[in-house]
Amino acid sequence: MYAYLGRVNEARIMLDSIGKLDVICCNAMIDGYMKFGDVGSARKLFDNMPDKNISSWNTMVSGFSNNEMIEEAKKYFDQMPKRDDVSWSAIIDGYNKGGHFKEALEVFHQMQGEEIKLNKFVLSSALNSCANVGALDQGKWIHAYIKRNRIVLDEVLGTSLVDMYAKCGRLDLSWDVFERMKHKEVFSWNAMIGGLAMHGRAEDAIELFLDMQRHEYKPNDITFVALLNACAHAGLVDKGLKYFLLIKETYNIEPTMEHYGCVVNLLGKAGYINEAEDVINSMPMKPNSVVWGALLGACRIHGNIELGEKVGEILLELEPENSIRYTLLSNIYAKAAKWDRVEKLRKLMKERGVKTMTDRSMIDLKGTVHEFKVGDSSHPQTEEIYRTLEMIIQKIKLKGHEADTSEVLFDISEEEKETSLKYHSEKIAIAFGILNTEPGTTIRVVKNLRVCEDCHSATKFISQVYKRDIIVRDRVRYHHFRNGKCSCKDFW
DNA sequence: CGTGGACACT
Structure with missing residues (x-):
């Protein structure tokens, strides 16, 4: 309990006072260390434990996963004397958290060869992987599995399905699941609104936003991110601005950095670049790189070199290791045929050792995901x-x-x-x-x-x-x- | 008395 609340030191004193290293207490302690990023202490305690059970190993695997140390997580996972459903879902989750969705699906596939039942936890993780690589066939397979085994569609699992179908381009199936969900939560509505937004269906997203309130669900901050996004994608500037103002006025939610980012994107993309800059200058918090990135993106679309250059410099300072910023700025220069600036940027990247993010595309063919890079051979x-x-x-x-x-x-x-x-x-x-x-x-x-x-x-x-x-x-x-x-x- | 899932701005 102490470890969970962040009082790691107090927890350790208690643990030591017990005298011997009790498995359950140690597991709790390891989890505490891991939650606070103290991987070293977690590992030391784990090594010193006289008896370890499967949960000790699981705690290590998910601890590494949550600290974005997927290689370590995999190492422990591979060394486990025995694995249960929790072990598998911990490692799959680790791959997901690190953005390695394709690998997550491969592990999920491997898991099916073992005699371990697929519970709702691992299914929603796998759906998350499918959503991110666009693996519609596999997602459908999971849906069929859920039906076949009469697994209850709770709020989370149902939302995972809604999200998977939306992200795999099947809004129709996404909607079917959403409508049939007996237990919805705010985040279920958010997923559906976000899905409509992605597909450019702004009017429908707004309609659903109104509908959720008729069903007496209270929108939260994430609902507004989805809603503003919907307006931005469709170029509905007035509506977007209206909802932005309502966040505070009507819903009593303090707009977050994300909301400001959405508004900058909304205005900038539609060509209101000065207005977008005004928003940045008047926001109550220090704009982060995402907000500046939205403005830089707008400068690229509308060919605004002067502002683009200014914003680009801010971003290169804020995130010197992020290749996307360099590419965007370089794009602006290239469009204006300012090749000397392009060249200067390239040199700067080389000096700083920034690797360009390679363009990758995935396509799902009969359940196998094929991935291609630029000029792939x-x-x-x-x-x-x-x-x-x-x-x-x-x-x-x-x-x-x-x-x-x-x-x-x-x-x-x-x-x-x-x-x-x-x-x-x-x-x-x-x-x-x-x-x-x-x-x-x-x-x-x-x-x-x-x-x-x-x-x-x-x-x-x-x-x-x-x-x-x-x-x-x-x-x-x-x-x-x-x-x-x-x-x-x-x-x- | 310990471990696993969802929606989100470039």
Whole structure:
């Protein structure tokens, strides 16, 4: 109890006063150390324990997981003399927390080979992994498993399903689950509102927000993040501002940094850059890098070099190790053909040892997630994929697609620019999808960064030429391409 | 008397 409340020292004195190292007390103590990030003491105590039970090991595994030490968690997990359901869900959760969703799913798959029942904890963790890699088939399998085994859909598990379907591009199924959930919580409504927001369905998100209150659920701070996001994605500036003001006035919630970030994004993206800057200057807390990042993103979209440069410098100071900032600023320079500045940035990155975040796309094919990097050549089907991609590009060019090279980061010839765009990861993933799926079926791609102008245009053409629905989820929202048009209405 | 799950701003 002491350890849990953060009085780690008092807890340790009590533990020592007991005389011998009791298993249950030690486990509690280890958990306490872990919760406060004192991994060293946790490890020492664990090593000194005369008898360890399965919970001692589990506490270590989840402790490492929560302290983002996934390698250590895996090491302990592998060394366990015996594993139970808690051990498995602790390690899967560790992978999820570190953003290694694909690995989490692999472990989940491995778990199914063991004779351990899948309980609601591990199922919701696995659904979370599915949501993040866009593994719709596996998510559906889990849903079927839940039904088959008559596992009760509690608030959390139900919400995981709602979220998974929404993030895998199936708002219809997401809605089905949401409607059928007997026990809803605020966060269930938040997940559904957030799902609508991602898909650009701002009006529906607002309607659901009103509906939750008719059902006497009280919106919380996260509800407003989802709602403001919905308005931002759809460019509903007035409505967004209205709700922002209501947060405090009507709902008596103190707006958080996140809310300010949403408003800066809302205004900036819609072109109200000065207003967005005013918000930053007048907010009651010191803006963090996310808020500045929203403004920098707006500068990129609207080609505002002067402000972009100023904001970029602030960000490079705040987060010298974050490659996305450099890329964004570099994009602004590249668009304005200021190649000397681009070059200077590249040098700076090299000096500081900043590694660029590689663009990655994932596509789920019959339950296996395939992942591609820019210019990837590691896939067994590489040759066929590239042959398909070349053919696709030829075809869409005939239909009128022109390579948009304005965002290429280097001062190279137009021809080279086109080449470097051609191998963006989502293009490879889409080519892979066209190659391996039946004509007419929907292609779903999930990527880690935002889509670039060129890929966006190319995908619109592909959807038309190949008569395919293509759903691309980028870092923040969905693009549903159909018959040459995108659901984002080219506003993203 | 100990361990595991959800929604969230670039």
